[in-house]
Amino acid sequence: EAKSRGPNNYILFEPEMQAKVARRAKLEGELRRAIDQDRLAVHYQPLVDLRTGDVCGFEALARWTNEDGEQVPPNVFIPLAEETGLITLLFQQLLRQACEAAKSWSDEMVLSFNLSPVQMEDRMLPARILDILGKAGLPPQRLEIEITENALIADPALAEQIMQSLNAAGIQIALDDFGTGYSNLSQLARFRFDKIKIDKSFVATCGKDERSEKIIQAMLSLSRSLHARTTVEGVEDYGQLAHFVSHGCDIGQGYFFGKPIPAEEVPGFLRRRERVLSTA
Ligand code: C2E
Numbered sequence: 001e002a003k004s005r006g007p008n009n010y011i012l013f014e015p016e017m018q019a020k021v022a023r024r025a026k027l028e029g030e031l032r033r034a035i036d037q038d039r040l041a042v043h044y045q046p047l048v049d050l051r052t053g054d055v056c057g058f059e060a061l062a063r064w065t066n067e068d069g070e071q072v073p074p075n076v077f078i079p080l081a082e083e084t085g086l087i088t089l090l091f092q093q094l095l096r097q098a099c100e101a102a103k104s105w106s107d108e109m110v111l112s113f114n115l116s117p118v119q120m121e122d123r124m125l126p127a128r129i130l131d132i133l134g135k136a137g138l139p140p141q142r143l144e145i146e147i148t149e150n151a152l153i154a155d156p157a158l159a160e161q162i163m164q165s166l167n168a169a170g171i172q173i174a175l176d177d178f179g180t181g182y183s184n185l186s187q188l189a190r191f192r193f194d195k196i197k198i199d200k201s202f203v204a205t206c207g208k209d210e211r212s213e214k215i216i217q218a219m220l221s222l223s224r225s226l227h228a229r230t231t232v233e234g235v236e237d238y239g240q241l242a243h244f245v246s247h248g249c250d251i252g253q254g255y256f257f258g259k260p261i262p263a264e265e266v267p268g269f270l271r272r273r274e275r276v277l278s279t280a
C-alpha cells in the first residue's frame with residue numbers, strides 16, 4: 001500500500017523515520033500538556049556589570065522536565081514550540097512567571113528574555129508584552145528582549161516596526177548570539193540595539209590566535225560605534241574575563257559568574273556575592 005503511493009510516501013515507512021516521527025509526536029503531546037498545566041519553569045543567569053562587578057540583571061532561560069523526569073534542553077523544545085505554534089503560549093506563560101520573579105529584585109536589575117524569530121512575525125507582540133508587564137506591575141524599563149539576527153530576516157519591515165514599538169515603550173533590545181547568524185551587516189544597520197551579546201563560541205577562541213582576536217575586537221568596536229553596550233556570553237574562567245575586560249566589554253555572563261538558577265535561589269546568590277565582594 002505504502003509502496004503504491006510512490007517513493008515519497010514510501011520513505012515515511014522506513015522504521016527509523018517512523019520512530020523519529022513517533023518520538024516527536026510524543027514530545028509534542030507532552031509539551032502541550034506541560035504548557036496546559038503550567039509546568040515549565042524559568043531559571044535565571046546573572047549578568048554582571050564589568051565596570052563595577054555588580055549584578056545588573058538576569059537572563060531568563062526556559063526549563064522543562066518531562067513526564068519521564070528528564071530535562072529536555074531548550075534547544076530541543078523551543079524549536080518544537082516554534083514549529084507547532086505553541087511558542088506564543090509558552091512565551092506568555094514564562095514571561096508572566098519571570099516578571100513576578102523580577103519584581104522582587106532591586107530596581108536596577110533588568111530581566112532579559114529571549115524571543116523566538118517567529119515571534120517577530122506577530123504584529124500583536126508589543127501589545128502582548130505590554131499587557132503582561134502591566135498586569136505584573138513591572139516597568140517596561142526593567143525588561144530587555146533578546147533577539148537573534150535570524151529574527152530580522154523573514155519580514156524586516158515588520159521586525160523594525162515591532163522593535164520601534166518596544167523601544168517607544170521603554171523596553172530594551174539586545175542582539176543575541178552576535179557573530180553566529182545571518183550577519184548581513186548592511187541589513188543590521190537599520191535596526192537599533194541597546195545591547196549586543198557576543199556569542200560564547202568567540203570566548204572559547206579568545207587569546208588563542210590572532211585572527212579570532214581581530215574578529216572579537218572588530219565586533220566590540222562595531223558595537224561601540226552603534227552606541228550599544230556589549231555583553232560577552234559564556235565566560236567560564238578568569239582568563240577569559242580579564243581578556244574581555246581589557247577590551248572594554250561592558251557586561252559579562254557565564255558559569256564563571258553563575259549558572260542559571262531557580263527564582264528562589266536568586267536572593268541567596270546575591271547575598272553570597274555581596275559577602276564575597278565585601279571581604280575581597
Ligand atoms: P541563549 O539565549 O544564547 O542563552 C545562553 C545559553 O548559554 C544558555 O543555554 C545558558 O545556560 C548557556 N550558558 C551560559 N553561560 C555559559 C557558560 O559559561 N558556558 C556554557 N557552555 N554555556 C553557558 P540554555 O539555557 O541551554 O539555552 C539555550 C538557548 O535556548 C538559548 O540561548 C536561547 O536561544 C534558547 N532559549 C532558552 N530559553 C528560551 C525562552 O524562554 N524562549 C526562547 N525563545 N528561547 C529560549
Ligand code: MG
Pocket residue numbers: 059114146176
Ligand atoms: Mg539569550
Ligand code: MG
Pocket residue numbers: 176177197199200233
Ligand atoms: Mg546567546
Ligand code: MG
Pocket residue numbers: 177
Ligand atoms: Mg544561543
